[in-house]
Amino acid sequence: MTGTRVTIGEAARRSGVPAKTIRFYEESGIIAPAARDTNGYRFYGESDVETLRFIHRARDLGFSLKDIGDLLALYRDQGRASRDVKDLALRHVAELERRIAEMTAIRDVIKTLAERCHGDHRPDCPILEDLAHVPQKVS
Amino acid sequence: MTGTRVTIGEAARRSGVPAKTIRFYEESGIIAPAARDTNGYRFYGESDVETLRFIHRARDLGFSLKDIGDLLALYRDQGRASRDVKDLALRHVAELERRIAEMTAIRDVIKTLAERCHGDHRPDCPILEDLAHVPQKVS
DNA sequence: CTTGACCTTCCACCGACTGGAGGGTCCAGC
DNA sequence: GCTGGACCCTCCAGTCGGTGGAAGGTCAAG
Structure with missing residues (x-):
């Protein structure tokens, strides 16, 4: 749970989503605003990177960001019905x-x-x- | 050659290209600026409408506006090589x-x-x- | 003389980024 | 301590092919 705190560049490397695109996703509300270090730099934990990988894969499969928002909500909802997915x-x-x-x-x-x-x-x-x-x- | 002078709305009806899109095409240089009536209204002749139909068809076939510009140039060039098309x-x-x-x-x-x-x-x-x-x- | 259908320009928005300007931060080496 | 380069930040503009709307001018019918 200590979580590896990585910068946006490292998160980009680990997820395959360019740093610029990560900021864009945050701006457009598809991901929650990242936590900030004292210097104002965004930082990301392991689960954040996993979310980015999820998005990356879903984009590769041609899902819209709107759909990906829904897919992420379903992913996080333990009580989801697989029918909805x-x-x-x-x-x-x-x-x-x-x-x-x-x-x-x-x-x-x-x-x-x-x-x-x-x-x-x-x-x-x-x-x-x-x-x-x-x-x-x-x- | 007297040419039926039609308004942009009529040109839209005859070509299938919405008036707004015709203005957009003019703005983006894909077609030459239309002639203007004394009241400032654009007007179009038969050949202009034919050009719009050409573009409409080419868009239906998925050509980009860039490609359509090239196709129009080839169309108008009597000395074109069919190879280029x-x-x-x-x-x-x-x-x-x-x-x-x-x-x-x-x-x-x-x-x-x-x-x-x-x-x-x-x-x-x-x-x-x-x-x-x-x-x-x-x- | 008013109404409604036209026409005009200009600006903003869509999706999903991408590029760049202009500036701050951090760390390694000298 | 200072410099260089690699990061990071925000904000703005551009891509592509339109579409929607506001604000205003014009025209013909009733």
Whole structure:
């Protein structure tokens, strides 16, 4: 419980979250304001670093800071229902799938147009023709 | 060539680009400053509306405003090489595929974790455990 | 002459940072 | 004791592609 008191730079190294981003997280309320040393420097304990790692991992998985706030609250709530966590995760999965489908559709359109483009010195190009004449919808 | 002079609202209706966004495009240099009527109102001709439709379509296909500027320049350059258009398009396809792959990997991780989560009243949850203990990397 | 739908400009905000200016602190070496 | 470099601090601006709103001018219908 003595806890290793580390500076923001060391917390950054241990969590993978840049110092600047840690300050930003504090500012935006996703983490509580850090304790301060007599010189005004922030310091962090082991559990703070764990929280930062949690956030880092969740960001890597594409969760918004808003969702991460909710996930952290659930994480800390011993009486949570796993249903709430699962629901949040599945909503994120649904959103990812929506975006994947959207991007895949776009990619296919452009790829098809590019395949029909000579790609040489000549100026005629189905890609520009598509953009200019807006033939069919994508979404 | 007399050209139907339309207001920004009408240009918005005809192009699908909101009036506010048209002003934003002008401000950010993607389109030239519109001509002004005696009352200071912007007005747009047929070719301006076509340009806006071009941009609208290109945005739908996920091109950045920077890329759209380049595409417009190529579109207007009668002596363009279709290679340049194709290259730009294929760079965009590559970026889309990178993002699709990234999101798909993330989705699979979360989906797998969610499948292992009871999703009921009980508090134990592999999703939170993953986030807390950061077992493997995603990217 | 008023009402409402337009148009104008300017400024602020979204998400999730990132970069930089300008300044304070701390420690190691000389 | 002093200097240098690596930290730390706060605050402001910029990224990208808009969107929302305030405050005010214009125009046509009733």
